[in-house]
Amino acid sequence: MICDAKGRADVSWTCAGKRAAYARVEGQGASAVGDVNNVYDFFGDTADAYAGYAGVDLTRLIGVDYHDGKGRALRAAVRVCPQGYEGEWLCPYGGAFWDNGDVEEFVFGAGMATDDIAGRELTHAVISRTSKVGGAYQSAAINQGLSEAWGEIVDLTNGSKDDTPVNRWKIGEGSARGVFGDMRNPGAYGQPDKMTSDKWFGGSLFTSSDFGIDPFAVNSGVFDKAFYLVTDGDMFNGYTIVVSAWRRRRRSSGLCRTCSRRGRTTTMSSSRCRWRAGRTSVGPARTSARTTADRSTRPSAPPRWTRTPASVRRKTSATARPASR
Known part of the structure; x- marks a missing residue:
């Protein structure tokens, strides 16, 4: 379920059809707003990935x-202007x-x-x-790295x-900010690719002045690099990481099978393809929409990820909602 805040400066945008009106619900046709359709589609893609690869119903x-x-639904608000x-x-x-x-x-x-940002936030x-x-x-850093891996x-x-x-392996391509991370080369965006990196x-303290990106997540570059290496293989730190012949076969056969979804050709495993073929809706049995949104934001430098700090969670009144990542 998607709500549209329409770029209004507001401290509350709970997706319940009130201050932020419903823009698209499960099974409804496309909206005239691109962000609404993107979140709707990418939440569906992420739900499909979790159901197909991990047997998890995200809505549940x-x-x-x-x-x-x-x-019960995944709910999101788009075009939000937080404080x-x-x-x-x-x-x-x-x-x-x-x-x-x-x-x-x-x-x-x-x-x-974008697809990787949507997948990342759902994984948080x-x-x-x-x-x-x-x-x-x-x-x-582990939290962020795992979330970025699922987003990718x-x-x-x-x-x-x-x-x-x-x-x-780029992070944020297609977003209004453009690319702001690279799992293949984290150093290009100020992140370490190994624990001995400078x-x-x-x-002992993380402050917003330490890095241009979210300081709590800076070391996720190590996780990002590891995920890239075990997926594609490469030379790194004096070693050659080789993707096994079995994995290459899987990637060139079962993992590269294509299915049609909402007019798009999608690459996925053969088993996941068969699983999807038997479905009549975008997600496994669910009662309603598959989207979600609300509440605070964060300081001027746009954050890389999205957990709300404990200090913010304690201040949840409708009149003063502080900024969140």
Whole structure:
């Protein structure tokens, strides 16, 4: 379920059909707003990836019911202008986040609804539901890295138009901010690719002045690089990482089978293709829409990821919602 904040400066955009009106619900035709359609499609792609590869129903796991007659759903708000820490309005907002406070929704600034960003934010919610991996220090780096890995899985397998060799492993391609990360070469965006890198952050305090990107997640570059290496193989740190012949066969046969979805050709495993062929809707049995959004934002520099700090979660009144990542 998608709501459209329409670029208004507002402290609340709960996707319940009130201050942020419903823009598209499950099974409804396309909207005239590109961000609405992108989130709708990319949430569907991510739900399909989790169902096909992990047997997980995202709506059941991380969906929310606002008792608005729409049932449990993934809910998101797009074209949001949140309020920064200094009271300034961030409009346009160059970020996206999962609001893991009271509303449990997904929030996207204008033009920030891409497949890898959507997959990443949904994965932050999955991690919160299924593990104790937190949002600070090296725990945050693992959280961010795993979320970026799932975002890239969605990006590499959903057949979207920007899935080109040049964009492979890039983060944020197609967004209003452009590319802001590279899992193949994290150092190009100020992140370490190994713990002995001079870009590795080992300090005791993270402050926003330490890095241009979200300081809590800077060390996720190590996870990103590892995920790239085990997927594509490469030379790194004096070693040659070789993708096994079995994996190459899988990638050139079963993993490269194509299916048609909403008019797009999608690459996926043969088993996932068969699984999808037997379905009549976009997600496994679900009661309603597959989207979500609401609440605060973060400071002027657009954040790389989306966990709401504990200090922010404690301040959830409808009149003063601080900024979140």
